[in-house]
Structure formats: C-alpha cells, structure tokens
Amino acid sequence: MLGDKVPYYKAKNLTASLRVRVQRVLIASLLITLAIMGVRQTKGLQVFELAAYDHLVRRSIPHQPDERLLIVGISESDIQKQKRWPLSDQIIARLLQKLQQHQPKVIGLDVYRDIPQGVGHEELVKQLQAKNVITIAKGEERESDAVSSPPEVPSMQVGFSDLIVDIDNVVRRNLLYVESPFLSTNLTNPAKFYSFALRVSLKYLNNLDFQVTPDALKIGSTQFNRLTPNAGGYQLDLKDTVGWQILLRYHSPNRVARQVSLTEVLEGKIDPSWLKNRVILIGYTAPSVKDVFATPYSATENTNYLMSGVMIHAQMVSQILSMVLDNQPPIRVLQDWVEWFWILGWSILGGMLIWQYNRPLYALMAVAIATISLWGISLILFNQSIWLPVIGPTLGLLGTGAVILVRKTYHSLYYDSLTNLPNRRSFLKQIRHLKNNHIYSQHPLAAILFLDLDRFKLINEGLCQQAGDYLLIETAHRLEKLLKTHGQIARVGGDEFAIWLRTVQNIDEVTHLANQLQEQLKQPLKWAGHEIFTSVSIGIALERIDHLFQSEELLRHAHIAMYRAKEKGKDRYEMFSPVMKSQAESRWQLETGLRKAIQQQEFKLYYQPIISLRTHKIVGFEALIRWPSSDKGFISPGQFIPIAEETGLIVPLGEWILKEACCQMKQWHQQFPRNPPLLMSVNLSSRQFNQPDLLIQQIQNILKEMVDEKQRNSLKLEITESVMFNNVEGAIQLLHRLRALGLRLSIDDFGTGYSNLSYLHRFPIDTLKVDQSFVRRMHEENDNKYAQIVRTVVMLGHNLGLEVVAEGIETEEQMRSLLALNCEFGQGYFFAKPLPPCEATALLESDPQW
Template identity: 45%
Template sequence: MAPTSDTAAPAVSYPIRVLVSLEAPWSAQVATALADAGPARFSVHVASPDEADHGHVEAVDLFILDAASLDARLAHGDMPVLALTTDGSVDLARARALGANDLITTAELGTAALSRAVRQTVEQSRTLAALTEARANHDLLLDATYDGTWEWDVRGDQVHYSPRCATLFGIRNVEGEHGGESWFGRVHPDDLPGLRDNLTALIEGRVTVHQYEHRIARGDGSYMRVLSRGLARRDARGEAISLAGSFTDINRRKPAEDQSVPSTRNDELTGLPSRRVLHSELEQAIKRTHADAEHKFSVLFLNLDRFKVLNDSIGLDSADQVLTQLARRLQATVSGKALVCRYGGDEFAILLDALEQFDEADTLAEAIHEDLRRQPFEIDGQTIFTTASIGIANSDRNYERPAEVIRDAGVATSRAKRHGKSQSSTFDKTMRQEALNTLRTQMQLREAIVRQQFEVYYQPIVSLASSKLTGFEALVRWNHPKRGIIGPIEFIALAEETGLIVPIGQFVLKQACTQMAAWHAKYDEAKDVSISVNLSGHQLNSPTLVAEIEAVLAETALPPSAVKLELTESTLIDDPTSAQRILKRLRDRGIQLYIDDFGTGYSSLSYLHRFAIDGLKIDKSFVDMVGRDDRKAAIVPSIVGLAHNLGVGVVAEGVETRDQAQTLALLDCAEAQGYLYSRPVPQDQAAKLIERKILG
C-alpha cells in the first residue's frame, strides 16, 4: 500500500552484516561475490542451514536463505530475508508469503547484482519498519479522537484499516490488507451507490475531498452511521495512487433509521409500524398456531425491483417519496385486514393473520402487482413505473420464532426476483435446501478464490471470410478439488449476486492478458490476435476499475488495442450515466468495447447512441434459429445491418454448423465463435489453435 507518512527511513550504515545460510556451492559463491565488493560494504558470515540460528539476530542485518527452506514463521520476525531460488520452483509471491522480503535467482549472483539486491532489501525493510512505527504513533493519536482510519491502494485494490476500526464496528480481524469489497460489502445497500459515486469522483479528480455519510454493518449485523472523509495522493500525471481517510461515528448526532430508539413503534419515513411491531405480532400469531392447529397466517415480504437504479436516477429524496406513496397504497390494498410494516430500505412486510385459506396471500400478492402495473407513481412532475418481487411464507411450516418466518419469506422473495420482475413465490421445502446449497456454494466460492482454484479457458473467434483466427474469448472455469472442472453456468449467477464476481473477474482479466502477452511474444502469427474479457456490472461500478485495467496492461505490456471488454446490455442500462463516463475513459486508452448477447435486452437501441462501442455480439439464441426458423432468425440480418450502419464490428456467438457459418458470411457478418471452430479450451490447447492459424 502506498504510505501516507512522510517519515524517512533510517540510513543504511556500512558495513552491512550478512548471514549466508545456503548449501554448498551457493554459500561460497554468494560470500565471494559480496567479499569482492569490499570489506567496507559487507561483513559476511557463512553458516550451514543446520547450524544457522535464525532466532539470534542481533549480530546481523540480513539473512540470505535458500527459498526451499523458508519458514512461514519468518514472516513474523523483524529481520529482512533475501531468498535464493536455485531451480525456479518458488516465485516471488510464494517467497514473500513464507517470510522473505525479496527473491533472487542464481543468474543474479554477480557482485553488482547481488550487492544491489542486498542493499535494497535492507533499505526497504528499514523503510517499512519506520513507516510501521509512524503508523502506530498515528493510530495512537487517532485513538484519542475515537476515529478509525483507512488507506486504500487504488491500483492494487488493497485497503488497510487501523485497529480502531475493529472497536468502532465491533468486528475482528480488521487489521491488515483487504480488497475494496471489505468496505463496500458492509455498507447498507441504499447508501452504497452514493458512496461509490463519491469515491469515484475523488479518484477521477472531479472533487478534491471525499466526505460521505453512510450506514455500515457492525459485527452483530446492526447498522451504525459513520462519516467517511478522505483525500487522494496522485502521481505526476495526476492519476490517483492511493486514498487515505477516516471513519467518524455520528450515531449520537444522527441515528440511523434502523437503529432508532427501541421504544419507537413506527417507521420515521412512512409512518408504518416498524419491524419491532411486526416481530411482536408474529410472536403472537405463532403462539396461536401452536394452540390451535387450524389457525393460519401468512407473511408477504415485498422488495422493489431495481430500486438501486431508481434511487440513482431520481435521487434519494424522490425515492423516499416513492416509498412513502407505496406505503399508503399497500395499506389501501389490504383494506385494514392486515398489518403492513416497513422492514427497512425498500423492503415491506405484510402479516395476514387468522386466514381461512393460504390462497388469500396469493390473492393479495396479485392485487399488489396489479396496482403497481396499473398506476405509476407521480413524483415532482415525473411519472415513475416500478414493480415488486413478493415472497410468501405460510404458517404450515411449524415455526417457533419470528426470525424463521422472515427468513423463509426473504428466501422466497429472492426466488421471485430470479424469475423476473413483478413476480411472487411461496416458500417450500425445496427452497430451504436450495438456500442451504447456495450458502454452501458461496462458502466454497470464497475458498476457491483464496486457494486460486479458477482457471481461464479460451474459445477462438474467427473471421467468417477467411476462417483465420482473430481472437479468443476468455471464459472462467472452476477447478473444484472434488468435482473437477465446473462450468460458469453453475456459479457465475451466485458470484454476481454476492459480489464475488469482482475478484473472479480481476483474476480472469489479469490471467487472460498475461497469457495473450506471452502468445504475442512467442508467435508472430498471434500479433494481431485479441483477447475478449467479460466485464460484470459489479466491476463496472467499481471506482478502481480503470486503474486496475491500466495496472494489468502495464504489468503485461499488452497493447490496449489487443483487449476487448464485453458488457451485457443490462449492465449498461443499470446506471447509464456512470457507465458512459467509465467506458469513455477505457476507450480513450485504446481498449475496445463490445456489447455481449446483443438483442436479448429491452433498451439496447435507445441507449446505443450514448455509448462509444466498437462491436456487437449476436446472442446464440438468435444464431440457433438460422436455417431453422426464418421468422425468428430475421433479427440476425437486422443486427448485422445495424452494426454496419454504426460502423462497428459484429460477432456471431454459438455457431455450430457450416450452414450457419455460410449464411452469416453471406450476410456480411465479420466474425464468429462456437463449437464449429472449437469449444473453450485450456491455454495449452489454445496455443495449438494459434499454430494452426486457420480454423473450421
């Protein structure tokens, strides 16, 4: 992480005392190389690996050890370690994880190179020690103010939190380095879009100071309100390198809505009964079902569809008016025969007690859907249409606690959302198992990210005119330790839902660009071959996206023109203003942008003129109809013609037969990919496709 302190490191004093603990002949070679630099620069002591006492460190400034003998316990010591790899089996990342500060190879054992490595390792170690001490003093000072501090390495997406944050938020393991999602993942969903926008504005230089109030989750799941403030440190070009700031607890000044005084029985915004009232009434309803087997109740859990987009589009005040009007309309729809509560954010709960039949809950859900479809909201002269997803939990589940009912109703709401907008779903046993399976998969996904179980497969893209290889699409696969290779259809949706798609997407981007750069260097015929990488909505919303991509391109030395980023239509229309700004920055850097699965959305044509794109990808569902259903396939020439009129490229996905390829070629479709040419393959098989040049 980029430091924010101006503390200078102590100067290196000579001679530098070095303990060499290597097997022969390497120990002698290292000792000779350092001795040749002169006794005034290095004082060298040699000990065999069996004899060296790494715990007795007072007499030396640096260890030189064999990388194969590194011990993770070294990482907790104060003495810098320079590791030597004699066979290349240990890379720098692994060496650092095991306690080394740096890594050298046998090719770097000349006097000049080795002297430089020793000096730099000692200097860096002392600089880090000085900064650590300065940070500790800084944190001690801030503890007196009760503020927690944070530092964010924008390019590496690493956030460091001060120990005070653990106390502030009531959580453990806050110290050390974390990704940006460690912050964003704890922010209340209603506050997250504004926070992201505010930080993005600071990173892009549109504001000079970050200051934003938001709610953040404590360790017990409750929310507290904090004021986050920060500044940016920039390089010579004005690009943000790191951010640094603080969290101030403002709960006492401005209590969060869902942390109101315990005696409050009504929601402050809508006037509806609060969740506390709902839980109290649910307790009584549950008791009645235990006393009377015929007693029935249902809970409807309502969540507005795409409320985040609505919030971003019309503003927080107008969105609050929507919630207030919705509260009144829900009360009118139930006609006093049910308890309507605001549960939090855009979530509402309705308790129907003493039912004759559970069908009454379904009837009410449909009445709510019909009311929202029939009558839009009128807010400050704007006509706003919105829909809701509704989950229903019935009392035939033998519930014991209100939280169990709300949990199952929430699971049913999630199922309804997956079925599309304006849907209802009633909880059943399969959903509970599905929820458990989802939770299990989510935990395994997190572990897979840590254990680096993901791999990148490559599907070729070819010219329809010449069948020549023109590019690859990078596609992720999960190499599960028990199940083997798992396709994305089994985990990508969950990764999107949980935000885990961000680290997965970062891995795919870096791995794909690294591999393509290697192919460019190895094969002359690969110089004009591009790599296409899918970009998720979560990544597009990340304020560090552009910096991350720039860092990958700089590290791999891959030309930006060789990279194509693919985005779906829904990703673009979620927040078109922000998307337009970010895509322009990417395109200004020479990166190409393609709309994936084109034609499957509902707003693409109206938004196309807003985005500077380089190409369209025709969805496989349309290509499948070529030669089978002329009416349904008619959209294919329309998309090709649209691409030509816009002056952009066009790629047909899912091409499986020669007839399809020939028809697409006659339509003047430029490129295609699909099983006709190759399935997605690992990198070694993809290299063979490069050597073939012509596919199909």
C-alpha cells in the first residue's frame, strides 16, 4: 500500500495530535487535582479516606498471634460466677497473686481502680505496688470525669488510657506520650504522661533507652515518627494531634494473642509456660461492661463487631514490641507534595485512557482496570507499611476521565476529528448568531462559500484512503493559511468545506476570494513520491442579515450553487440564484418520487426490437425501463436514471429490470420457439458493475429461478464503454465471472469514451454496439466523418471476431449503408420504437420483415 511508504505523514499528525492531547489532559488533571486538594483541606474527603483505610486494613495479611502476650479476659460468665460487678479488690488481688506465681515479665491491669471495691483493698494495693505491674488511669478535660489509679501506686507504674476515636468513632491511632507544661510546677520542665501501652512495653523492654524529640519518640534505636495533622487521609485539627501519636497497626481482627478467662486463672487451669516472661494484660471482654470500641474490622462484622479495650491495648503493645524487637516498620505516610503528585499522576492516567479509546465501552473498561489497579497498588504498599490515600486518586482518575469524556463528546459534536475544523453543526451554530453580532451592524451581508474537492473519490480509491485523508488535512491547512482571521472554515461533508466570511461589503470581495481559493488549491501535493492534482468546485451564496435570515437556508443555497458548478464542468465557482433552488427542489421531489415508485412498483419495461440487417427479421429485444408516474405522468429515463445512479437506487431497480426481462424472455421462448432463440439485452449500470459480488449473487438467483441453463446464452448484458475502462483489470475479472454463467456480453455506446484499444481484445465480449449519435449523423456532413467512425467501429469489431449492433437507425438510407459495411444487427425508430410487452408480443406474432 502506498500509505505504508509515508510514516513521516503519520508521525507528523500523531505528534501534533499527541501534543494537543497531552496539553488538554494536563490542564484538566491539574484543575481536578487542585479541586480535590481543596476539598481535602476542608475535610471533605476525610471520612471516605478513613473508610478506605479500614478497607485496606481488612484486606491486609493477618499476623499470627503474638507469643509474647497473654490476655486475661473478664467475660460475662466470670462476672456471673463472682456474682458482682465491679469485681471486688480481693478478686483482682487474688488474680494478680496467681499470675505472679508464674513469673510474668509485665502485668498490665486494664481495669480502673480509683476507689476501693468491696473487701481486699489493702491486699490489692500491695499487689499493684509490685515493680512489674502497670495500672491504667483515665485523664479527661474535666477533672470530675477523670479516673485515677490508687494513690499508693508509683507514678512510674501508671499509664493513661490511650484509646483515641476518630470522627466516625473508630480507633485507628495510638497515643503514646503527652507533655503538658500546665500540669507542672516548673514551666521549663513539663509534666510527662506515658500511655498504658507504652508503659507496659517499656517495662517489658527493661526500660530501654527512651528519648523524646519534637517530631518523634525513640526506644533504643527504633524511631516512632509523630503523626501530623495531614498525614495520609487525615485532616485533623491541632487539638486532635495532641501528644505523640502513631497509626495503630492491627495485628489481626480477633486473635492478637492467646486469651484465657479470669476463672481459668483462678482455678489454675492454664499452662504456666503461657505466663513466664510474658506480657499479661487483664481487662474486661464482657460486652455489658461497655469497654468496647469500633475498629476497622467493625464495618463488615455482623456479630461481635466491637473490640474490647484490653484487646486494642494488646494490639498496641504488640505493635510497639514488634517495631522495637522485630524491626517491623511503622505505618508510614508520604509528604504532602508526594501525595499531590500521586493524585496528579492518576488524574493524568484517567484523562489519557479516556482520550485513547474512542469506543465508550473500551474506555470504561480501561478506567475500571485502572481503578482496580490503583486499589491493588495501594493494598500492596499498605502491606509494606505505606499508607497512600486512594479516594483522592480515584476521584482524580474518574474526574479527569469524566472531564475529558465531556470534552471529547463536545469536540465530536462540534468538530471534525480528521481536520480538527468545526463541523456542520458548529458552523451553523456560529452563523445563527449573526443577527446579534455587532460586526454586521454596518455590513449586514453574509457570504458562504461551499467547496467540494473534484476527483476526490478517484484519489481516495486510486491511491489509498490515507492519501485521501492527507488531501483533506492539507486542504484544511491551506484554507486556514489563506483566510487567517477573515473567515470561519468548517468541514461539512466527506470532501466538502464551507467558509463563512465575517465582513463582506460587496460581491466582488467574494468572487476575488473564490478565484484565490481555486488558484491555491490547484497546487499539487506530494504523496509517497506521487503528485496529487485536484481542483475545487465552489458555490457562493449571499444574503442580508435581517429578521428573516436563516443560516441553514444560506448554507443550502451555497450547496446548490456548488452542485451547479460541478454540473458545468467542475473547477469553477457559481453564484446562487433562485432558479437553482427551484431546480434543486424539483430534483429532490424527483428522488422522493423515485423511492416511492420503487416501493409501489410503478416502473414498466418496454422492449425495442433488434433486427438482423441481413434477413430484416427480429432476432431479439433490448429491455428499456420506463416510469409512468402516478403523480407526474411519463418521466424520461434521462431524468431519473442519473438520480438512481447517484443515490444507489439503481441497484434494486437494476435487479428488478433483470428479473422482469428474464421472465418476459421465458414467456416468448415458450410462445415463439426459434433456433436460435430470441435474444434479450439488459443494461447494467455503473453502480451494479462496481459491486461485483452483489451483482453475481443477484444474477445467479435470477437465472436459477427463471432461466433454463440451455437458454442462458440468450441473455445478453450490456455495459457502457466508460464503465469498463474505469477499472480495466476489475472489469476483465467480472466479465469472466459473468461469462462463466453462460451469458453473452456487449459493450454499449462504443466510440463515445476514451477507450484504450490495447485492452479491448482482453475483454471476453461478444458484441460491440455503435452509439446512435454516430449512426444518426452518418449522412449529415460533406466530409462524412461520422460515416468513417461507424465504418472504423464495424471493421474493428469484425477484426476482433465480434458481432456489431448499430443503434439509432431512423432511415432506410442508414440501414442500407450499415448493411454495405456488413454490420450484422440494428435497432432504431426505423424498425420500431420501444414497445410495451403486449405490443411487442403482437409484433412477434405478425413476424414482420423490413
């Protein structure tokens, strides 16, 4: 293909298209990203980002229970067995004593004991003063709501309750440490408060070196970075980020560590190895105590959707120990500028995907895959301890995609995809605003030039479609360069352009521009080593801008004038006149009537006899179509055949003609048996000839239904000379396929075209038909040149072994001259005009001889 030899053309257009595409996607992506970040700053996305965070937590890989921890849960059955709540100090003291017998490393009592409960308080205080016991306290803004530990317990063994709930009441953060200068007697040395989980962890780690910096805590060499207000999907107020907080990494949804009950410990039903050198956490697991909280797992749980406080403390202690002892990384968040680029990148991807695919289904599938990939990547990173927001990027992906989709939809509605010029809809929309445009207040004259490229179809089919596209693009560039800002250009059809001139004072301006356009567009274009030459037919319409002005009508007038320019020989311009409009309307009415006539079968076949010039008897007929319209009477074939050809209606009409002619031939063969049988000639149109597969299928069906195989030689198909020589190789192939069906073939109107005689002998034909324009004028001129043309055609036919039929014989003198030239057959008004079937049958019955 010639198009394969021009990669530079494709590259040039692809580069320009890609540049525009990238610019528009970048602009849309930046705007969407800015909008998302603006909404994010106002906390508009926080709830959704936290819900997405929970989803990532639930989809994370769960860990095995932490063997360093043991939870002693105080369940509903334990409370019932002890027959009281809160449990007495004596029961708690007994529990601690039992546990201490097995040498645990740390015991964390997650049970508030600010006031004595029942008997055994002194015994409980004694147990709480053991160096490996940590008790919990609760601090609140109002002192009356605070819950302290027993005053006898050293402050180094007390940790505050570190359970922080977010705006949706879910625990996701771990508050480790707080400093407050307002609760200290020395403002330069603020009061320091350790969380319950931190106290327990430090005790287990043998009070490993603990350091505090403004941005982090350090336990040994492990650093706990302080959570910032804008971390991940959070948008927290400063008061919500008090102290040193980290994101809580949940170990697993239900089994962070081994769990036993209070009763099992008191009754000695546990393995001592579970306690030795372990962290023991004691707390209520009974729902009735209401020491339960929502977690990221709660949203998908139907039962037990809340987690007890002691279980959450176990999650926190396990996280701290895993980070210090197992080098487990904390859940990290990226800096704000990285998140900006994260959202921007997905926004750009969404825009590019929508722009890349023209089919909506493919585009939606691509966006869906990208969205799934985004969440998949986020989950992978989350399992690697990196929390990246997913709602912002998802909105960026979908938002930019939606913007680009709207942009593409608008562009496809109002612009041509190939040339990027406004299309017909956009062009008319602009012209409709002319009445309100101040430009026309002094020059109220509108002008439209309608351009059609001559020979475009030949270039498009003769070279390739890419050549045609190249011609259209370059034509658009030439028009833009020539007009600059003086007019609006649009592509309003396949090879049709329209120009609206912004300011026009007189007709001379318009005709001058038309001449410039023709001169400019005649310049050849280079394509794959070929020069493409074309011209342009221009229709011009002008109209005053007033209250009666109609843009569609003005464009239609220019279109009508363009067709008149084509009819007059192309490569010219024509001004619209009212006469053209009436002619166009007549043509439209004729086309409408033609479609109706095909549906209602108004057409009739007439038959003109073909005479043997030797025997002067009928040897066959030529089938000719006639249209006796029910509305307008008899309409000449010269009027409706060209319209049928142009609209494609000739294809179903031609099939009907062939079927009707074969039916009549069959009747005459039965009624008038002869040897050889009567011939029937049927004309094929150029449209039929240019659709070879459809034509062969139609003929095969008709022959199978109506014509005996032995009589197929009586059917002759006539093809005009110009049609056959438009595509010689294709014509030869089709003629051989028709010949294989047993049909006879004829070249009609021979001598009127520009035949290359070197090809003539390759056509598998039987007959040449001398055009009637030569026969009728054989005796008109003194130099007798038409007689010489007829003689030449007859001699050529005989030399090629073909029969010759002369059309248009109107006088006896013409008949005798043709007989003298040994022309075999003739037809014309001298013998008979085309006759309806009944009259043709009567003529056969009379068996005339001329």
